Amino acid sequence: MKRKTNPVFKIFNPKELKVFEKLNTPKKVQDYINHLRVNFEIGGETYLSPKEVLRQKRAHCAEGAILAATIFWYHGGKPFLMDMKTTPNDDEHVVALFKENGYWGAVSKTNHAVLRYREPIYKTVRELALSYFHEYFKDSGQKTLRSYSKPFDLSKIKNKSWLTTKENLWNLIDALDGSKHFQILNKEQIKGLRKADQIEILAGKIVEQKKKKI
Numbered sequence: 001m002k003r004k005t006n007p008v009f010k011i012f013n014p015k016e017l018k019v020f021e022k023l024n025t026p027k028k029v030q031d032y033i034n035h036l037r038v039n040f041e042i043g044g045e046t047y048l049s050p051k052e053v054l055r056q057k058r059a060h061c062a063e064g065a066i067l068a069a070t071i072f073w074y075h076g077g078k079p080f081l082m083d084m085k086t087t088p089n090d091d092e093h094v095v096a097l098f099k100e101n102g103y104w105g106a107v108s109k110t111n112h113a114v115l116r117y118r119e120p121i122y123k124t125v126r127e128l129a130l131s132y133f134h135e136y137f138k139d140s141g142q143k144t145l146r147s148y149s150k151p152f153d154l155s156k157i158k159n160k161s162w163l164t165t166k167e168n169l170w171n172l173i174d175a176l177d178g179s180k181h182f183q184i185l186n187k188e189q190i191k192g193l194r195k196a197d198q199i200e201i202l203a204g205k206i207v208e209q210k211k212k213k214i
Contacts (some may be wrong), residue, residue, distance in 0.1 A: 009074055011164050016054050020074045026098050029071050030107045033064045038111045038209045043140060047173050051164040061094050062173065064109025068096035068156055070163065079154035084129060084175050090144040095214045097151055104128045113206040133184065141195030147181040
């Protein structure tokens, strides 16, 4: 990534900018996101700003993706998010998109063995989204991924308070959720889906961090 000075980043302090400066490749960004504690939202649902993620050193998928996209922006890239919607009985997933040599990749914060980093080898965002399809299933084996969003450009949000606010980013998440999405399957394809194998289900239960009991 080629860094491009942007005055918007003056709102971060030198210590925070030093973190951004070091994370100058998607691989380094993913490694940093991986090492953040998983935000289990024990005190209630959150959507932390990048500054708050840096301060609290924890994140769930959307928070990790927003921080990753912010770091890409700092280095001159586009701060793109991609939202992936599922059936009502499953959770959506958000990743940060990046492009290298004309190909798309993704940084992903997850606690599971699946739905992780994607190498920049995909010609289109649809190709990248489809790479998550077979990994996206419930413990019952039901495959649940249904749609993905058009790349959501965080730089187009006029009010830049989302970068550093102590408030939850409800408006940003609502805008992402309501942005243009593309369906992956038609009704006949949904009817014909085969359940994930038991060994896949077992692998999907592997986690990096366990939720501490209160």
